[in-house]
Amino acid sequence: MKLFPIPTGNFKLDGGAMFGVVPKTIWQKNHPADENNLINLSMRSLLIVTGDHRVLIDTGIGEKQSEKFLSHYYLNGDDTLASSLAKVGYSFDDITDVIHTHLHFDHCGGSTKRNSDGSYSTTFKNATYYVSEKQWNWAMNPNRKEAASFLKENLIPLQESGQLKLLTEEGDLFPGVSVRFFNGHTDGQIVIYVNYSGNTLVFAADLVPLSGMLHVPYIPSYDTRPLITLEEKEQFLNEVVDQQQTIFMEHEVETECLTVKRGAKGFEVDLRFTLDEFLSFVPTGE
Numbered sequence: 001m002k003l004f005p006i007p008t009g010n011f012k013l014d015g016g017a018m019f020g021v022v023p024k025t026i027w028q029k030n031h032p033a034d035e036n037n038l039i040n041l042s043m044r045s046l047l048i049v050t051g052d053h054r055v056l057i058d059t060g061i062g063e064k065q066s067e068k069f070l071s072h073y074y075l076n077g078d079d080t081l082a083s084s085l086a087k088v089g090y091s092f093d094d095i096t097d098v099i100h101t102h103l104h105f106d107h108c109g110g111s112t113k114r115n116s117d118g119s120y121s122t123t124f125k126n127a128t129y130y131v132s133e134k135q136w137n138w139a140m141n142p143n144r145k146e147a148a149s150f151l152k153e154n155l156i157p158l159q160e161s162g163q164l165k166l167l168t169e170e171g172d173l174f175p176g177v178s179v180r181f182f183n184g185h186t187d188g189q190i191v192i193y194v195n196y197s198g199n200t201l202v203f204a205a206d207l208v209p210l211s212g213m214l215h216v217p218y219i220p221s222y223d224t225r226p227l228i229t230l231e232e233k234e235q236f237l238n239e240v241v242d243q244q245q246t247i248f249m250e251h252e253v254e255t256e257c258l259t260v261k262r263g264a265k266g267f268e269v270d271l272r273f274t275l276d277e278f279l280s281f282v283p284t285g286e
């Protein structure tokens with residue numbers, strides 16, 4: 001198995017919206033805001049090469065949105081999905097599988113592209129695209145709170161391509177790769193567990209979007225069911241600590257990976273490190 005971080009660029013969201021009921025005096029210590037109260041977030045995908053599969057988890061915001069749409073999100077950074085894949089020796093056509101943790105635009109926008117004639121098609125023509133069935137139905141009939149995050153141009157091309165596979169069960173998907181479903185942030189969010197030579201790397205997506213949210217009640221106001229998030233996150237983090245799992249951070253610019261420990265006030269960061277360092281902790285596999 002081989003693992004590569006695939007940074008696709010950064011965007012900004014309102015810090016207060018990210019941290020929900022937490023006062024700025026607390027969250028700004030770890031996540032300083034700019035003059036507009038925005039905090040910078042990465043869109044870091046993960047490439048897993050396992051057996052015959054080249055699996056990409058999430059695809060960032062993509063390149064097909066209008067200037068007006070993007071102006072709300074202050075894209076920054078030099079990395080793109082294409083350049084980051086090329087850097088580690090892969091092209092779009094090499095990708096065999098794409099797992100979408102969920103279908104908010106900052107997680108799946110890169111999966112589809114706009115063609116010169118204005119039509120849309122899939123970016124990865126040889127890939128099967130995975131979404132939980134629950135999330136797919138949720139996104140296709142969105143509630144008004146989440147509707148601005150589910151863009152039709154991110155969804156319809158997947159459906160029309162015939163490349164979409166809806167997951168109804170948790171468990172193994174590829175050698176060393178398994179999935180579980182969580183419902184607090186949005187219905188049917190997928191969290192991915194990667195077994196790398198006996199050590200577990202967890203792609204937690206928006207269940208734990210930032211290290212400042214390890215404190216269980218710190219829940220984004222974007223979440224549709226915060227009390228469910230509370231329960232899910234507590235159980236999830238207990239497992240992370242007890243089973244010494246490593247969390248891969250999709251949205252934290254400065255941190256690729258972290259481990260968690262129990263402190264005086266609850267869960268806190270134990271160690272921060274790069275994915276390369278995670279890979280070197282254990283003897284390389286096959």
Ligand SMILES: [Zn+2]
Binds near residue numbers: 102104185206
């Ligand atoms: Zn989300």
